[in-house]
Amino acid sequence: MSDTIVKIENLVKRYKELTALDHLNIEIREGEVFGLLGPNGSGKTTAINCLLSLLNYDKGNIEVFGKKMTPTSYDIKQQIGVIMQNVAVLDELTVWENINFFCGLYIKEKKKRKQYVQEAVEFTGLEDFVKFYPKKLSGGLLRRLNIACGIAHKPKLIILDEPTVAVDPQSRNRILEGIQELNHNGATIIYTSHYMEEVEQICTRIAIIDKGKNIAIGTKDELKKMIHNTETITIEIVELDSGTLRKIKSLEHVYNAVFNEDHLTIKCSGGVHNLIDVLAILKEDGVSFGRVYSELPTLNDVFLEITGKEMRDTEGQ
Amino acid sequence: MFLHNLKYEFLNNIRQKDVIFWVMCFPIILGTFFYIGFGKLYEKEEIFSEIHIAVTFVKEDDIFSSVIGKMEAADESPFEFRYADTDEAEEMLEKGDVSGIITVDDEISLTVMSSGMEQSVIKSFLDQYKSQKQIISDISANDPSKYTEAINALYAEIDAIENNSLTDGNMNYYDTYFMNLITMAALFGMVTGVFSATNNQGNLSAIGARKCLSPNNRFITMTSSLTAAFITQLCSVIIATTFVLFVLKIDMGGNIPMIYLSGAIGAFAGISIGFFIGSAGRMSVAVKDAIATSISMFCCFLSGLMVGNMKPLIEEKCPVINRINPAALISDLFYCLTIYDNYARYLEKAVTLLIISAIFITGGFLLTRRKTYENL
Numbered sequence: 183m184s185d186t187i188v189k190i191e192n193l194v195k196r197y198k199e200l201t202a203l204d205h206l207n208i209e210i211r212e213g214e215v216f217g218l219l220g221p222n223g224s225g226k227t228t229a230i231n232c233l234l235s236l237l238n239y240d241k242g243n244i245e246v247f248g249k250k251m252t253p254t255s256y257d258i259k260q261q262i263g264v265i266m267q268n269v270a271v272l273d274e275l276t277v278w279e280n281i282n283f284f285c286g287l288y289i290k291e292k293k294k295r296k297q298y299v300q301e302a303v304e305f306t307g308l309e310d311f312v313k314f315y316p317k318k319l320s321g322g323l324l325r326r327l328n329i330a331c332g333i334a335h336k337p338k339l340i341i342l343d344e345p346t347v348a349v350d351p352q353s354r355n356r357i358l359e360g361i362q363e364l365n366h367n368g369a370t371i372i373y374t375s376h377y378m379e380e381v382e383q384i385c386t387r388i389a390i391i392d393k394g395k396n397i398a399i400g401t402k403d404e405l406k407k408m409i410h411n412t413e414t415i416t417i418e419i420v421e422l423d424s425g426t427l428r429k430i431k432s433l434e435h436v437y438n439a440v441f442n443e444d445h446l447t448i449k450c451s452g453g454v455h456n457l458i459d460v461l462a463i464l465k466e467d468g469v470s471f472g473r474v475y476s477e478l479p480t481l482n483d484v485f486l487e488i489t490g491k492e493m494r495d496t497e498g499q
Numbered sequence: 500m501f502l503h504n505l506k507y508e509f510l511n512n513i514r515q516k517d518v519i520f521w522v523m524c525f526p527i528i529l530g531t532f533f534y535i536g537f538g539k540l541y542e543k544e545e546i547f548s549e550i551h552i553a554v555t556f557v558k559e560d561d562i563f564s565s566v567i568g569k570m571e572a573a574d575e576s577p578f579e580f581r582y583a584d585t586d587e588a589e590e591m592l593e594k595g596d597v598s599g600i601i602t603v604d605d606e607i608s609l610t611v612m613s614s615g616m617e618q619s620v621i622k623s624f625l626d627q628y629k630s631q632k633q634i635i636s637d638i639s640a641n642d643p644s645k646y647t648e649a650i651n652a653l654y655a656e657i658d659a660i661e662n663n664s665l666t667d668g669n670m671n672y673y674d675t676y677f678m679n680l681i682t683m684a685a686l687f688g689m690v691t692g693v694f695s696a697t698n699n700q701g702n703l704s705a706i707g708a709r710k711c712l713s714p715n716n717r718f719i720t721m722t723s724s725l726t727a728a729f730i731t732q733l734c735s736v737i738i739a740t741t742f743v744l745f746v747l748k749i750d751m752g753g754n755i756p757m758i759y760l761s762g763a764i765g766a767f768a769g770i771s772i773g774f775f776i777g778s779a780g781r782m783s784v785a786v787k788d789a790i791a792t793s794i795s796m797f798c799c800f801l802s803g804l805m806v807g808n809m810k811p812l813i814e815e816k817c818p819v820i821n822r823i824n825p826a827a828l829i830s831d832l833f834y835c836l837t838i839y840d841n842y843a844r845y846l847e848k849a850v851t852l853l854i855i856s857a858i859f860i861t862g863g864f865l866l867t868r869r870k871t872y873e874n875l
């Protein structure tokens with residue numbers, strides 16, 4: 183098993199009355215793209231800021247690269263690159279100057295720095311904009327500049343806090359691909375998001391957090407195996423009588439079936455012919471139906487099953 | 500690191516549009532307005548040769564005629580008299596060709612359209628004439644040989660009054676506006692100082708958070724930002740001072756290096772206070788910026804930037820304010836050099852300013868000494 187890079191144990195953080203982090207436990211290993219997934223306000227940013235020793239915390243232990251993280255752990259900080267939720271660049275410096283400025287806080291040697299800045303510019307595809315001021319950049323380009331400022335010094339551990347918020351799909355894909363490339367080049371990534379699709383797409387391991395608690399941790403497949411649900415069948419039906427619904431519910435692998443607004447939603451656990459069995463009952467009772475979908479569980483199902491609520495709140499923003 | 504941070508923060512500072520406006524252009528614009536506003540007062544020669552007066556004789560008056568005749572003949576007469584009848588005189592007054600009409604009847608009276616410097620000079624001339632008229636007529640009746648001498652004496656007296664009202668302390672009075680202006684340029688450093696503090700605080704700005712995450716000692720980063728702010732402000736003070744001294748050619752005494760030094764001390768005080776404001780409390784950067792701007796304007800107000808006689812007024816009512824108001828102290832530095840020519844007093848003011856700066860900077864560092872934040 184590879185080395186542990188970040189270890190968060192029993193982390194508790196309170197803002198006055200509100201407990202933002204409630205005994206959070208996370209371990210991140212070298213080479214992972216680790217996803218921190220949770221709805222808005224679940225404590226992702228708070229966890230990151232505690233990890234970075236920017237916020238103080240009430241209880242717990244945080245180790246990075248095997249050493250206790252403190253505000254003056256400069257050797258640890260040297261190895262970390264952070265891309266915060268809010269864009270942090272100086273307005274009156276050009277793209278190049280901004281990257282050079284932030285890179286210079288880590289890399290003293292001028293020649294090496296110049297090369298690093300150049301690489302960061304190329305990596306984020308900002309070649310054509312090096313002389314631009316941030317105000318002249320579009321939202322997506324600005325995010326890319328923000329990322330370039332955070333990674334130019336080639337950190338071993340890169341932390342990204344919702345880097346794709348308010349970014350158009352094209353820029354978003356570019357960012358996601360970039361993150362994977364950074365990972366291939368050897369960096370360990372911590373990625374927070376409330377977009378499940380993104381997390382599913384790029385993360386090798388995922389922690390789902392809700393109300394400051396870590397409710398599940400593992401790879402996508404591990405997480406999906408944790409839950410009862412293995413298949414969700416959705417069928418468009420105009421009218422359905424309660425007898426038919428009762429018959430479907432009594433099928434062996436079906437543990438829940440709900441009919442509302444022209445949709446019959448059936449949750450199954452195990453079994454291989456669930457869809458065929460359901461359709462057979464509909465045929466038998468002479469129910470006509472429209473489109474039929476069968477879906478494997480998503481992270482949303484994982485979240486839904488563990489917390490009893492939907493995570494899809496700000497989808498597609 | 501120190502120099503790296505210094506370089507880029509300085510670059511970022513001087514490119515800021517509003518900083519450039521408030522810190523660099525505003526003092527120059529205001530200075531130019533002052534200059535235009537006071538311009539006429541400075542050009543005293545011009546006033547003297549250009550006061551035109553219409554004279555209407557309703558009744559003959561030998562004494563008055565000979566007085567103005569004498570004045571017209573003089574080399575440096577302040578007045579140019581134009582003889583006219585009542586209608587013509589009024590027309591000239593309306594057109595602005597003359598500043599006033601002197602009507603000679605049983606009494607000598609003055610008609611003017613507006614009040615101003617020229618009008619009051621004419622009035623003081625007439626007042627002087629009236630008070631001396633009896634003496635002159637007595638002399639001319641009793642000892643005609645002394646007649647010319649008496650008129651000369653009257654003329655000299657009038658001349659003295661006019662010179663008196665235009666110079667003597669008054670010139671310095673207007674110069675103080677320019678000194679206050681440099682003071683203002685220095686104290687605007689408060690705003691620059693605010694940013695030097697907030698840009699390093701993780702809980703106040705995203706930039707600050709990023710800096711806190713970098714492997715650098717906070718104290719060094721902050722000192723570097725503070726230095727960058729000071730250099731920015733120094734540039735602005737140097738520009739304002741140079742403009743006042745060499746473009747507007749305001750006389751501020753011979754010791755030019757000391758004038759620049761005073762500006763530098765002032766800029767340092769401004770930055771320090773701003774740094775403290777930026778460090779204290781959790782208000783947003785915009786609020787702190789507004790507080791700093793208001794405080795600097797208020798200090799300047801108390802030291803007489805907007806209302807000229809504010810400072811003497813405070814000296815009378817509550818002198819302690821003048822002892823500690825940084826704006827008053829900075830402008831005192833200039834007065835010490837120009838008006839009082841008093842280096843002991845200069846030293847006292849300069850030391851007070853440096854102590855104030857030290858207190859605020861230390862306070863700022865103490866307030867931001869914490870390494871992690873309770874809130875972000």
Ligand SMILES: Nc1ncnc2c1ncn2[C@@H]1O[C@H](COP(=O)(O)OP(=O)(O)OP(=O)(O)O)[C@@H](O)[C@H]1O
Nearest residue numbers: 197202221222223224225226227228229376874875
């Ligand atoms: N400075 C603060 N003072 C008080 N409460 C705070 C503060 N910052 C965050 N919180 C609260 O702590 C909880 C966790 O917030 P946090 O920002 O960590 O969530 P998040 O998972 O990053 O959410 P998002 O997806 O919106 O970024 C929220 O309920 C939030 O309201």
Ligand SMILES: [Mg+2]
Nearest residue numbers: 226227228267
């Ligand atoms: Mg967040």
